Amino acid sequence: MKYNNIKVDNSIVGAINTGDATSLDVSLESIRMEVSPELSKSLSEFANSLLETQELDISVKNEILEQLAFISNELCSPKIRVNLVKPLLDKITSLVSTVSSLAQLWSVVLTLLPR
Numbered sequence: 692m693k694y695n696n697i698k699v700d701n702s703i704v705g706a707i708n709t710g711d712a713t714s715l716d717v718s719l720e721s722i723r724m725e726v727s728p729e730l731s732k733s734l735s736e737f738a739n740s741l742l743e744t745q746e747l748d749i750s751v752k753n754e755i756l757e758q759l760a761f762i763s764n765e766l767c768s769p770k771i772r773v774n775l776v777k778p779l780l781d782k783i784t785s786l787v788s789t790v791s792s793l794a795q796l797w798s799v800v801l802t803l804l805p806r
């Protein structure tokens with residue numbers, strides 16, 4: 692599959708939810724143009740590292756990808772539903788806490804999120 696903002700290696704295409712990957716890719720482009728190019732870049736770097744890491748099970752990767760797609764979609768909406776986004780941010784923080792490279796990238800994303 693060809694995406695503009697994330698890299699999906701052929702070896703993982705059948706294992707990830709491509710619908711979530713497509714949704715995330717579209718949202719990242721909207722975030723880049725309408726919200727913050729820095730945030731879009733950081734989210735893209737996080738997503739790429741997530742897909743590349745061997746330290747997480749594919750089911751966990753899919754869970755994070757689904758949550759990331761939802762959060763990114765919310766960031767493009769005129770009114771972000773914080774009550775829905777906040778628990779997902781916390782969940783991703785927890786899920787990536789054991790992988791230092793992902794945890795570091797995620798902490799950058801969190802600092803760039805609109806308040």
